[in-house]
Amino acid sequence: MTTRNVAVVVGSLRKESFNRKLANAVIAIAPPALRMTTVPIGDLPLYNQDLETESPPAEWVAFRDAIRGMDALLFVTPEYNRSMPGALKNAIDVGSRPYGKSVWDKKPAAIVTASPGSIGGALSNHQIRQSCVFLNMPVMQQPEAYLGHVSDDSFDDSGCLRDGPLKELVTKLAHAFHDWVDMIHRSRAALAEDSAHNAQAAKAHA
Numbered sequence: 167m168t169t170r171n172v173a174v175v176v177g178s179l180r181k182e183s184f185n186r187k188l189a190n191a192v193i194a195i196a197p198p199a200l201r202m203t204t205v206p207i208g209d210l211p212l213y214n215q216d217l218e219t220e221s222p223p224a225e226w227v228a229f230r231d232a233i234r235g236m237d238a239l240l241f242v243t244p245e246y247n248r249s250m251p252g253a254l255k256n257a258i259d260v261g262s263r264p265y266g267k268s269v270w271d272k273k274p275a276a277i278v279t280a281s282p283g284s285i286g287g288a289l290s291n292h293q294i295r296q297s298c299v300f301l302n303m304p305v306m307q308q309p310e311a312y313l314g315h316v317s318d319d320s321f322d323d324s325g326c327l328r329d330g331p332l333k334e335l336v337t338k339l340a341h342a343f344h345d346w347v348d349m350i351h352r353s354r355a356a357l358a359e360d361s362a363h364n365a366q367a368a369k370a371h372a
Contacts, residue, residue, distance in 0.1 A: 170348065171237045173233055174239075175254065177242070184280055184282070185242050188278065189278075192339070199344060199348070207253050210226065233270065236273065237274075241254070242278045244280065254294070276306040279313065285312060285314060286312030313335070313336075
């Protein structure tokens with residue numbers, strides 16, 4: 167079984183945030199074929215094209231290098247004021263530049279949003295999805311993950327999800343994400359192989 171490297175990007179900067187705990191839960195539950203690593207975004211300077219010189223900020227360079235080396239992305243985030251958090255939007259912008267060198271390009275992704283409220287960060291979820299579409303990232307469609315009524319009581323003292331419907335949904339999501347990432351990469355490999363075969367056949371008949 168091929169192991170895929172996955173960057174986990176958490177939209178909340180708060181140390182004890184529900185979404186950070188949720189991200190850790192997904193990492194713990196995910197199949198072993200997904201090697202998941204949290205890539206921090208809190209230290210990224212705000213994107214400013216004037217800084218995009220021969221020596222851009224070291225934090226930008228490190229972040230871009232970290233994402234570039236990954237096979238897939240998992241975004242786990244709250245919703246702020248009916249939108250995605252500013253820190254996450256900044257990270258997306260930093261990774262998308264310089265123009266034509268986006269580190270997000272073609273990487274399969276999934277989006278999980280969670281909130282103590284009822285709608286589970288749905289608007290943030292769809293905003294991120296909109297950015298992913300523009301950045302050429304195939305996003306997992308189902309199961310949708312707008313996780314409402316998430317609170318400290320959703321986790322035990324060690325930060326693990328308590329048994330119940332939320333844990334069952336996160337488990338389903340983690341395994342569906344594995345299948346999604348694997349399908350995208352296997353499909354691309356098959357297409358590349360077919361293309362190479364067709365090119366050889368055309369050359370042989372030339």
